[in-house]
Amino acid sequence: FLNMMKIYCRVSQNTLSSPFHCPTHKIPEEGITCTKPGTIWRALETNDTFKELNQMDRKTLKGKDIVIKSCKGYIVKHFPCWLIKEDDRLTIEMVTHATDEPAGVTDQETDNYVTFSVETTGGKNSKSKQILGNKQLESYGPLCVYAKQKEEVKKALRNDGRFSNIVFEQKCQLSERSTGSKVSMGQIAKKLNGRNFEMCLTKHKEKMAIKMETSDSTIKTKNIITTRKQKRKCIPVPKHGEILTILRNQFDDLVKQKFSEVHRVKKLIELGASVCQVIVEGVQGVQGTGFVLFDNYILTNAHLFGENVRENIQLLVNVSGKHYFDYAILEMDPQNKKQQKKVPPGLLREYGPVPACGGACLIGHPGGLVKQMEPTSIIGSEIREEAANKYKREKGHAIFTINDALEKQKKHYEEVMQENKDDFVTYNTSFFHGSSGSPVFDDLGRVFGIHTGGFVYEDKRTQSRQSVLEYALPLLRHLPRSDCNYLNIVLLCSTF
Helix, strand or coil: CCCEEEEECEECCCCEECCEEECCCCEEEECCEECCCCEHHHHHHCCHHHHHHHHHCHHHHCCEEEEEEECCEEECCCCEHHHCCCCCEEEEEEEECCCCCCCCCCCCCCCCEEEEEECCCCCCCCCCCCCECCHHHHHCCCEEEEEECCCEHHHHHHHHCCECCHHHHCCEEEEECCCCCEEECCCEHHHHCCCEEEEEECCCCCCEEEEEEECCCCEEEEEEECCCCCCCCCCCCCCHHHHHHHHHHHHHHHHHHHHCCHHHHHHHHHHHCCEEEEECCCCCCCEEEEEEEECCEEEECHHHCCCCCHHHCEECCCCCCCCCCCCEEEECCCCCHHHCCCCCCCHHHHECCCCCCCEEEEEECHHHCCCEEEEEEEECHHHHHHHHHHHHHHCHHHHHHHHHHHHHCHHHHHHHHCCCCCCCEEECCCCCCCCCCCEEEECCCCEEEEEEEEEEEEECCCCEEEEEEEEEEECCCCCCCCCCCCEEEECCEEEC
16 A cells, blocks of 8 residues: 555536546546445545555554544545645555544535534643543644534544543533634534634533432431443433423413513613603604603614705715614703703613523514513524524414515515624614604613614414514614714604
């Protein structure tokens, strides 16, 4: 066999065409063809010249391991052919102390795979640890790992076969080298494609289990150190998907219960004093909600005014930018300053970061009615599409009306529904017309967003206005920027 072989690969949908050459045996470059999806090693074994070299050097191969280098990093022998890019050059080498590599299921070509790379030496808290089963592989990095999109990181690393038991027995996690963001072993691999990581060990105390043995006269307590031998066989929970659905359905009720606690209600009522109704005189039907931001200034949505009061708007700065903005800052200018009521405190001092999940609460004037408060649950960006589809299924009688309404708002709908899109916070609420500009609070009473809109349609069966999904804009993500809509508008009518 050869100590080093170079293979030049060309990949099509179901065919791998790869010329290779062996400098040590003076064999010219020769092609390899794979007519069906499989592993790179299976493709090599179909070549007569390769098989001949393999037969000649069996003694050389004994006790040695094969490493294959690609442009993504070092891959395993069971690496799927279709994940190798066109014109990728592969280099095959041998190292001592062979390790067992479990063969992955790669008989069917599919787009549902991702690849990511892991450095061969550990990162934080694991630099002295041997994270690879074969220490000789430490100089062959980074390692390119493949995984199914819905597969957990831990399972993908196990299937790879090159990582030592310490990775799975201790509390390890992946840390992205460029950003430092952490990925747990239980996370699915869908979002890891093309990213580069190093293995880190999280500091933790050794797990202790306490076993109580009770008799008629004494109670004995034993400390049992959890070891690999003592680990019990894990039994999967039956119908776990069903259980997860039940828990999700209960979450909204738990949120409402949380916001019904007296101390939270009291604080929200106090904060609600700073919320007001915004009415544009002379323009029928134009009304919304706003809240005191600081001093004499009120924050609301700019879309309430549209083109109707353009002559009354003075731009303090030029407006430009690539983000979606819908803010207007109003300066109260009472006609009789002597009769001016004391303005409630601004909510800027109660500002908080945007929560990724959990409960939220809106305070506003939906339908132009008396001030109301409604708790809701934040819909994370990764499940927005799922939530919208669930709503459509529940409203099957209006599916065509819903689809027509979404088609008219297609561009904006797609912008809001993007996964990992953090320019919007999504949830479900009954706050529709008249509630634009309402503050949105987290479960600690901190304002983090301004309720802006939703994807509304007319339900003909119930003769009512409904919405598939509503959203808020993060409060201060764009306000400090010079390209935001800072407007100096006379508030024609405001009621607290």
